[in-house]
Amino acid sequence: MALATRTPTKAPTPPAPGPPRRRPTTAAGRLWHSTVGKKAVMAVSGLIMLLYLVAHMIGNLKVFFGPDEMNGYAHWLRTIGEPALHHGWFLWIMRPVLLLALVAHAVAAYQLSRRDLAARPVGYAHRGRRSSYATHTMRWGGVIIGLFVIWHILDLTTGTVNPRGQAGHPYENIVASFQTWYGNVIYIVAMLAVGLHLRHGFAGAARTLGAGGRGRERAWTLAANGLALILTCGFLSVPVGVMTGLVD
Amino acid sequence: MNLTLRIWRQRGPEEPGAMTTYEVADVSPDMSFLEMLDTLNEELILRGEEPVAFDHDCREGICGACGVVINGEAHGPERTTTCQLHMRHFRDGDTIDVEPWRSAAFPVVKDLVVDRSAFDRVIGSGGYITAPTGSAPEAHATPVPKAAADTAFENAECIGCGACVAACPNGSAMLFTAAKVVHLNSLPQGGPERERRVLDMVDAMDAEGFGGCTHTGVCTTVCPKGIPLASIATLNREYLRATRKGAA
Numbered sequence: 001m002a003l004a005t006r007t008p009t010k011a012p013t014p015p016a017p018g019p020p021r022r023r024p025t026t027a028a029g030r031l032w033h034s035t036v037g038k039k040a041v042m043a044v045s046g047l048i049m050l051l052y053l054v055a056h057m058i059g060n061l062k063v064f065f066g067p068d069e070m071n072g073y074a075h076w077l078r079t080i081g082e083p084a085l086h087h088g089w090f091l092w093i094m095r096p097v098l099l100l101a102l103v104a105h106a107v108a109a110y111q112l113s114r115r116d117l118a119a120r121p122v123g124y125a126h127r128g129r130r131s132s133y134a135t136h137t138m139r140w141g142g143v144i145i146g147l148f149v150i151w152h153i154l155d156l157t158t159g160t161v162n163p164r165g166q167a168g169h170p171y172e173n174i175v176a177s178f179q180t181w182y183g184n185v186i187y188i189v190a191m192l193a194v195g196l197h198l199r200h201g202f203a204g205a206a207r208t209l210g211a212g213g214r215g216r217e218r219a220w221t222l223a224a225n226g227l228a229l230i231l232t233c234g235f236l237s238v239p240v241g242v243m244t245g246l247v248d
Numbered sequence: 249m250n251l252t253l254r255i256w257r258q259r260g261p262e263e264p265g266a267m268t269t270y271e272v273a274d275v276s277p278d279m280s281f282l283e284m285l286d287t288l289n290e291e292l293i294l295r296g297e298e299p300v301a302f303d304h305d306c307r308e309g310i311c312g313a314c315g316v317v318i319n320g321e322a323h324g325p326e327r328t329t330t331c332q333l334h335m336r337h338f339r340d341g342d343t344i345d346v347e348p349w350r351s352a353a354f355p356v357v358k359d360l361v362v363d364r365s366a367f368d369r370v371i372g373s374g375g376y377i378t379a380p381t382g383s384a385p386e387a388h389a390t391p392v393p394k395a396a397a398d399t400a401f402e403n404a405e406c407i408g409c410g411a412c413v414a415a416c417p418n419g420s421a422m423l424f425t426a427a428k429v430v431h432l433n434s435l436p437q438g439g440p441e442r443e444r445r446v447l448d449m450v451d452a453m454d455a456e457g458f459g460g461c462t463h464t465g466v467c468t469t470v471c472p473k474g475i476p477l478a479s480i481a482t483l484n485r486e487y488l489r490a491t492r493k494g495a496a
Contacts, residue, residue, distance in 0.1 A: 027491050027492065027494060030447075030491055031491060034450055034451065034454055034487075035420075035450070035453075035454050035458075035459075035460035035461070036450050036460075036461075036483070036484055036487045037487070037488075037491065038460070039460060039461065039484075040484070040488060112459075112460045112462075115418075115459055115460060116417070116418035116419075116420070116459035116460055116462065117418075117459075118352060118457070118459075119351060119352050119353065119418055119419035119420065119457060119458055119459030120350055120351060120352065120417070120418065120419040120459070121352050122350050123350065124317060124320055124347055124350055125254070125256070125267050125345060125347060126317075126319050126320040126345035126347065127320050128317075128319075128320030128321045128415070129320070129321070129466075131417070131464040131465075131466060135462070135463075135464050136417075136464075138462065200463065203463065204462070204463035206481075207463055207477070207480060207481040207484065208461075208463075208484050209484065209485075209488065210481055210482065210484045210485025210486075210487075210488055210489075211481065211485075212477070212478055212480075212481035213478050213481055213482065214399075214476065214478045215478075216478075217476075217477060217478055217481075
C-alpha cells in the first residue's frame with residue numbers, strides 16, 4: 001500500500017473526476033455499466049453461440065452419410081416445431097437470438113477493449129513474457145470470426161458467393177465450396193481461429209460467471225481445451241473430407 | 249558483479265521521462281535489489297547528480313511499498329517483492345531495465361515512484377467492516393469455519409503493492425479488488441456489507457480507470473503473496489449474486 005510516509009513536493013494530479021456518474025438503478029443497467037457485468041454479458045452471449053456451434057458441428061457430420069441424409073437433415077431443421085410452428089419458423093426464431101448474442105458480444109468486447117487499452121497509456125520499454133497465443137489473439141481472432149460469419153452466410157445460406165448456390169441442396173453446395181482453394185483457406189483459417197478463441201474464451205467465461213474456484217481452475221482449462229479441440233476437428237473434417245474425396 | 253542499469257528517469261508528474269543508462273560496479277550477490285539501487289544513489293549523490301527516486305519502507309516484503317518493473321516483469325524474475333529480490337538472480341555484466349508501474353490509475357510521481365492512492369480509494373469504498381472499535385473482541389465470540397478462515401487469510405495476505413496492475417496488459421485491478429472482497433466476504437464479520445461491498449468496490453475500481461479482466465492470469469504469476477486466480481472467480485460470483493439480490 002502506498003503509505004503516507006513521504007510528502008510529495010507537488011501533489012500528483014488525481015484522475016479527472018468528470019461529471020458524477022449516476023449509478024444505474026436496474027440490475028441490467030448496473031451490469032452493462034461495470035467491467036465485471038459487461039464481461040458477464042460477453043460470457044453468456046458467448047455460451048449461447050457456443051451451444052449453437054456444438055449443434056452445428058454435429059449436424060455437419062451428416063455430410064459423411066451422403067446427400068440424402070444431409071439434405072434431409074437440412075429440411076428437417078425447417079420442420080422443427082411443426083405443427084405448432086410454421087415451416088422454417090424455428091430457424092427464424094433462432095437467427096435473431098444468435099444475432100443479438102453476436103452484437104452484444106462484439107459491442108461489449110469493443111467497449112472493454114477500448115477501456116483496457118486506455119488503462120495502459122504508456123507501455124513498458126522492456127516487454128515482458130507474452131501471454132499464450134490463444135490469449136493474445138482474442139481480439140483480432142474475434143474480428144476474423146465475425147468476418148467469416150458474413151462470408152459463411154453468403155456462401156452456404158444465401159448461396160450468393162457459392163459456385164453452385166442451389167437452394168435446398170446443402171450437400172452439393174458444401175462440396176462445391178470446398179472444391180475451391182479459397183473456400184478451403186477461408187474456412188480452415190476461421191475454424192482455427194474459433195478453436196483458439198474457445199480455448200481461452202470458455203475457461204474465461206467460467207471464471208467470469210463465478211464457476212471457477214479453488215481446485216476447479218484446472219478442470220475448466222481442460223474442458224476448454226477439449227471443447228476447442230473437438231469443435232475444431234469436427235468442423236475441419238468436412239473440408240478435409242471433400243479434399244480427400246471421402247465426400248463428393 | 250558489474251551491472252548496466254537502464255532506469256526510467258522522470259523529474260515530475262508532468263515532465264517527459266526517458267530510460268537513462270548507469271553503470272554500477274562491485275555489486276555483491278547478497279545485496280537486495282533496493283540495496284543495489286542505494287549503492288547507485290550514493291554514487292549519484294557524490295557526483296552531485298539527482299538520486300533515483302523509488303518507493304520503499306519495510307524492506308521485509310510485508311508492506312507493499314516497493315515495487316518496480318525489472319526487465320519487463322513486476323518485482324523482477326523471482327516471485328517476491330523488489331526488496332526481497334537478491335542480486336544473485338542476476339549475472340555479472342547483465343543489463344537490467346528498471347521501470348515504474350505503468351497504469352493510467354497509477355500516475356508517475358517521480359522516476360520509479362507512482363501514486364497508488366487509487367487503491368486506497370477502492371479500499372475506502374468497501375474494504376472494511378462495520379463494527380464497534382475499541383478493545384479487541386473475545387476471539388470465540390463469532391465462530392468462523394476453518395475453510396472460511398483459510399480463504400480469508402489467503403486473500404488477506406495481499407499487501408496492495410500493485411504488481412497485478414503493473415503486469416496486467418489491461419492495467420486491471422481485479423486481483424487486488426478480488427483479494428479484498430474475498431477476504432471480507434468469506435468471514436461472518438463481513439456479512440452485513442457483503443453485497444454493498446462488492447458492488448461499491450467494483451464501481452470504485454472502474455471509476456479509477458483500471459482496465460477489465462481478460463483472464464491472462466499474469467497477475468497471479470507476479471503476485472508476491474500468491475493471491476490465486478480463483479479469487480477473481482469468487483469476486484465475479486459475489487458481484488453477480490449481489491446484482492441479483494438487487495442491493496441498490
